[in-house]
Amino acid sequence: xxxxxxxxxxxxxxxxxxxxxxxxxxxxxxxxxxxxxxxxxxxxxxxxxxxxxxxxxxxxxxxxxxxxxxxxxxxxxxxxxxxxxxxxxxxxxxxxxxxxxxxxxxxxxxxxxxxxxxxxxxxxxxxxxxxxxxxxxxxxxxxxxxxxxxxxxxxxxxxxxxxxxxxxxxxxxxxxxxxxxxxxxxxxxxxxxxxxxxxxxxxxxxxxxxxxxxxxxxxxxxxxxxxxxxxxxxxxxxxxxxxxxxxxxxxxxxxxxxxxxxxxxxxxxxxxxxxxxxxxxxxxxxxxxxxxxx
Amino acid sequence: xxxxxxxxxxxxxxxxxxxxxxxxxxxxxxxxxxxxxxxxxxxxxxxxxxxxxxxxxxxxxxxxxxxxxxxxxxxxxxxxxxxxxxxxxxxxxxxxxxxxxxxxxxxxxxxxxxxxxxxxxxxxxxxxxxxxxxxxxxxxxxxxxxxxxxxxxxxxxxxxxxxxxxxxxxxxxxxxxxxxxxxxxxxxxxxxxxxxxxxxxxxxxxxxxxxxxxxxxxxxxxxxxxxxxxxxxxxxxxxxxxxxxxxxxxxxxxxxxxxxxxxxxxxxxxxxxxxxxxxxxxxxxx
Numbered sequence: 001x002x003x004x005x006x007x008x009x010x011x012x013x014x015x016x017x018x019x020x021x022x023x024x025x026x027x028x029x030x031x032x033x034x035x036x037x038x039x040x041x042x043x044x045x046x047x048x049x050x051x052x053x054x055x056x057x058x059x060x061x062x063x064x065x066x067x068x069x070x071x072x073x074x075x076x077x078x079x080x081x082x083x084x085x086x087x088x089x090x091x092x093x094x095x096x097x098x099x100x101x102x103x104x105x106x107x108x109x110x111x112x113x114x115x116x117x118x119x120x121x122x123x124x125x126x127x128x129x130x131x132x133x134x135x136x137x138x139x140x141x142x143x144x145x146x147x148x149x150x151x152x153x154x155x156x157x158x159x160x161x162x163x164x165x166x167x168x169x170x171x172x173x174x175x176x177x178x179x180x181x182x183x184x185x186x187x188x189x190x191x192x193x194x195x196x197x198x199x200x201x202x203x204x205x206x207x208x209x210x211x212x213x214x215x216x217x218x219x220x221x222x223x224x225x226x227x228x229x230x231x232x233x234x235x236x237x238x239x240x241x242x243x244x245x246x247x248x249x250x251x252x253x254x255x256x257x258x259x260x261x262x263x264x265x266x267x268x269x270x271x272x273x274x275x276x277x278x279x280x281x282x283x284x285x286x287x288x289x290x291x292x293x294x
Numbered sequence: 295x296x297x298x299x300x301x302x303x304x305x306x307x308x309x310x311x312x313x314x315x316x317x318x319x320x321x322x323x324x325x326x327x328x329x330x331x332x333x334x335x336x337x338x339x340x341x342x343x344x345x346x347x348x349x350x351x352x353x354x355x356x357x358x359x360x361x362x363x364x365x366x367x368x369x370x371x372x373x374x375x376x377x378x379x380x381x382x383x384x385x386x387x388x389x390x391x392x393x394x395x396x397x398x399x400x401x402x403x404x405x406x407x408x409x410x411x412x413x414x415x416x417x418x419x420x421x422x423x424x425x426x427x428x429x430x431x432x433x434x435x436x437x438x439x440x441x442x443x444x445x446x447x448x449x450x451x452x453x454x455x456x457x458x459x460x461x462x463x464x465x466x467x468x469x470x471x472x473x474x475x476x477x478x479x480x481x482x483x484x485x486x487x488x489x490x491x492x493x494x495x496x497x498x499x500x501x502x503x504x505x506x507x508x509x510x511x512x513x514x515x516x517x518x519x520x521x522x523x524x525x526x527x528x529x530x531x532x533x534x535x536x537x538x539x540x541x542x543x544x545x546x547x548x549x550x551x552x553x554x555x556x557x558x559x560x561x562x563x564x565x566x567x568x569x570x571x572x573x574x575x576x577x578x579x580x
Contacts, residue, residue, distance in 0.1 A: 036487055040386075044393035047383050051400035054407075054455060057418035057425040071428065111316040118312035123305045130313055136324050138509055139566055141516020143533050144555035145323055147540055148330030151339065170323035173316050231408035233519045238540075248410045248519075255414040255523055265418065268411045275406035 058272065061265030081262030090250055090267050097247040098274070100236070101229030104168045108225040109218060111169070112176025119177075120184035138174045146238045153239065163239045168232055172225035179224060183217030223282050227275060247271050328559065335552035351549035352557075355539075357529060362557055365531040368446055368521070369514040372453035377507045379454065380461025385495055387466050388473055398466070404459035409452070413520040416452045417441055441524055448524040453517075457510035464506035465499050473498050501576050508569035512562045532558045 061067070062081055064074030118124050119131060137145075146167065153163040191213060195205040211218075233248040251271065254264045333339050337348040352358070387398040404412075419425050421441045422434040440447040473495060480494045518533040525531065530538070532554050539551035 040389075041393065043382065044386055044397060047379065047386060047397050048393070048400055050379065050455070051383075051397065051404050051459060054412060054415045054419060054452075055403075057415050060425055061418060067428075073429075111319075114312040115316035118309040121309070123309040124313055125306060125310070130317060133324065134316060134320055137320060139512040139562060140324060140328070141512070141533065141555070141558045141562060143516060143518050143536055144331055144559050145327030147327075147536065147551055147555050148332075148334060149323060149327040151334070152326050152330050166319055167323050170319040173320055177316060227406060231410070233408070233410045234537075238537075248408055251410055251414055252519065252523065255410075255417060261418055264414050268414050271411045272403075272407055276403055279402060279406055 055272075057261075058265045058269045061261045062269050064262050064265075067261075081266040084260060084263035085254075085266040085270070088250055088254060088263060088267075089245065090247070090263075090270065093245050093247045093250040094270055096245060097230060097271075100164070100168070100244070100246060101226045103165055104172055104229035105222040105225040107165070108169045108172035108176045108228075109222040112173050112178075112221055112225075113180045113214070113218060115173075115177050116180035116184050120181050120187075134177050135174050137171045142171070142234050143238075146235055150238055150241075160240045160243045164236055164244055167235045167239055168229050169225075171232075171235070172228040175224035175228065176221040179221045180214075180217060183214055183220075187214065220282055223275075223278050226278065230271070230275060331552045331555045331559075334549055335556045337549055351546075351553035354546070355535075355550045355553055358535075358554065358557065360529050361532050361535050361554070362561065364446075364529050365515055365533070365558070366561065368450055368453070368531060369511050372450045372514055373457065373507055373511045375450070375454035376457035376461050376510050377503060379458035380506065381465065381496070381499060381503055383458060383462035384465035384499065385491070387462065388477075390474075401459040401462050404456060405463055407456065409456060409517060410519045410523070412452050412456050413448075413523045416448050416455070417524055420448045420451065442526050444526065446521075446525060449521050452520050452524060453510075453514045457514065460510060461503065461506040465502050468502045501573060504569055504572055504576065508566055511565055511569075515562055515565070516558060532561075 060074055063078065064081065066078075067074040115130075115134060119127055124130060149163070149167060153166075158166070191209050192205050195209045196202070200208070231248070232246075233252060236244050236246050237249060237252075247267065247270065251264065251267045254260050254267060330339070335351050337350060338345045383397055383401055387394045387401070417424070421427075422437040422439070424437075424441075427434065427437045438447075439445075440451075442448075476494050476498060477490055480490045485494070516533060518537060521531045522534050522537070525534065536551045536554040536558070539547040539554065
C-alpha cells in the first residue's frame with residue numbers, strides 16, 4: 001500500500017461571475033428575443049445617433065484646413081482652425097473660463113453642502129420655504145433676473161467680476177444643495193457619533209470622518225457647479241459687461257460670423273473636452289459613496 | 295434644566311447659521327433681481343425723468359403676444375420631443391446591456407455640453423452648406439432652411455437634443471433601482487414587453503419625467519443664446535426681444551425689456567404651477 005500526496009495549489013485564481021444584486025441593471029428575465037431584439041437594436045442605434053450627431057461637425061471641422069462645399073469630407077487636414085482659434089484669443093478665454101468655473105464650484109459646493117446638511121436633519125425653521133427659495137434659480141429665466149440685477153449691482157458699485165461670480169453661485173446652489181441632500185439622506189450619522197464617543201474633537205471628526213465619507217458626493221456637486229460656470233453665456237455677457245471674456249463669449253462671436261467654421265469647431269471642442277475629463281473622474285469615484293455601500 | 299431647554303434652540307441656531315450662507319446669494323439674485331425687474335417694468339425706475347407707476351411698457355411693446363406665443367411654441371415642441379426621447383433613452387440605459395451603456399455614455403456627454411456649444415455645432419450640422427448637406431450631397435439651394443428658417447427647426451433640435459439627455463439622466467438617477475426590481479417582478483409574473491412598458495416602467499418614471507420636463511420647459515422658455523444664434527430675426531422669442539430692447543439706445547426701451555422679462559416670469563410660474571399640481575395628483579394616486 002502506498003500513500004501519495006498531491007499538492008493542491010491554492011493560488012489558482014478562482015473566477016467568480018460578477019454577483020448580481022436585486023435591482024442591478026439588466027437580467028436574462030427582461031432581455032429581449034426575436035423581433036423585439038431587432039427592434040431594440042434599431043432603436044438603440046437611432047438614439048445613439050441622435051446623441052452623437054451634433055459632435056460630428058466638431059470632429060470633422062476641427063482638423064479641416066480646406067473643405068469646399070460639394071466635397072462630402074474635409075479635403076485637407078491640418079491645424080489652421082487651432083491657429084485661428086488661438087489668434088481670436090481662445091487660449092486666454094479658456095483660462096478665464098476655467099478660473100471662473102473653479103471659483104464658482106469652490107464657493108457653491110460648501111454652501112450647498114452646509115445647507116443640505118441642515119435641511120436634511122430637519123432642524124431648520126421655515127424649512128419648506130427655504131427649500132423652495134434655494135431651488136428657485138433653476139426655474140428662473142436668467143435674463144429676467146439679470147436685467148434687474150445689472151442695475152442693482154451697478155448702483156451698489158459691485159465690480160463686474162464679483163457680480164458674475166455672485167449670480168453664477170446663486171444659479172449653482174440649487175444643484176449643489178439638492179445633490180448633497182440626496183447624499184445626506186443616505187448618510188449614517190453613526191460614523192460621526194462613534195468618532196465623538198471615542199474622544200475625537202468636532203473639528204477632527206469633520207476633517208477625518210465626515211468629509212472623507214461625503215467626498216464623492218462633494219465631487220459630484222462641485223462638478224455640477226463647475227458646469228454652471230463653464231456653460232454660462234448670458235450672465236457673463238450682461239453682468240460682466242464685456243470685462244470678462246470667457247470661452248462661450250468667443251464661441252458666440254465666432255459662430256455668429258461667416259466662414260470661420262474650423263475655428264468655431266476647435267473652440268467648441270475645447271469647451272466640450274474639460275467637462276468630459278471631469279465626468280470620467282466622477283464616474284470612477286462612484287463606488288466610494290457611503291450611501292451605496294450599504 | 296436650562297441646558298435641556300436651550301438645546302433645541304441651539305440646534306435651530308446652528309441649522310440657521312448653516313443655511314444662511316446659501317440663502318444670501320440666492321435671495322439677492324432671485325428676490326433682488328425679480329424685484330428690480332418688476333419695478334422697472336412698472337416705470338418706477340426710469341433711466342431719466344421722474345418715476346411714475348404705469349403699465350405703458352406692457353402696452354407699447356410691439357408684438358409681445360406674438361413673441362410669447364412663439365416662445366411657448368418652441369418650448370412645447372422641444373420639451374415634448376425631449377420627454378419622449380428622454381424616457382426611451384432612460385429605458386434603454388436601465389436595461390443595462392451594451393447598447394444601453396453606449397447610449398448612457400453618449401447622453402451623459404451631451405448633458406455636459408454647454409447650450410451655446412450645442413447651438414454652434416447644430417448650426418455647423420444643419421445649415422444649408424452644413425456637414426449633413428455635404429455628406430448627403432444635397433446642394434444649398436435645395437436644402438431646406440433649417441437654420442434661421444420659418445420652422446425654427448435648428449433651435450428646436452438643439453433644445454430637444456440637450457434636454458432629452460437631461461430628462462434621461464434625471465429618470466435614471468432617481469428611479470433606476472426601483473424600476474428594475476418591479477420590472478423583473480412583472481416579467482416573472484408573465485407581463486409582456488408592451489405591458490411592462492405601459493403599466494410598470496411608465497407609471498414609475500412619470501413623476502420624475504414630469505419634474506424633468508417642467509425644468510426643461512422653464513429653461514427653454516428663458517434661454518437666450520440658442521434662439522439668438524440659430525433663430526430668425528423676426529418674429530423673435532421673448533428672451534431675444536428682451537435683450538435687444540435692453541441693449542437698444544432708446545430711453546423707453548429699458549422698461550419694455552423689463553416688461554418682456556415679467557411676462558416670461560409669469561409664463562414660467564404658470565407652467566411650474568401646473569406641473570406641481572400634476573405631481574400632487576400623481577402622488578395621491580400612487
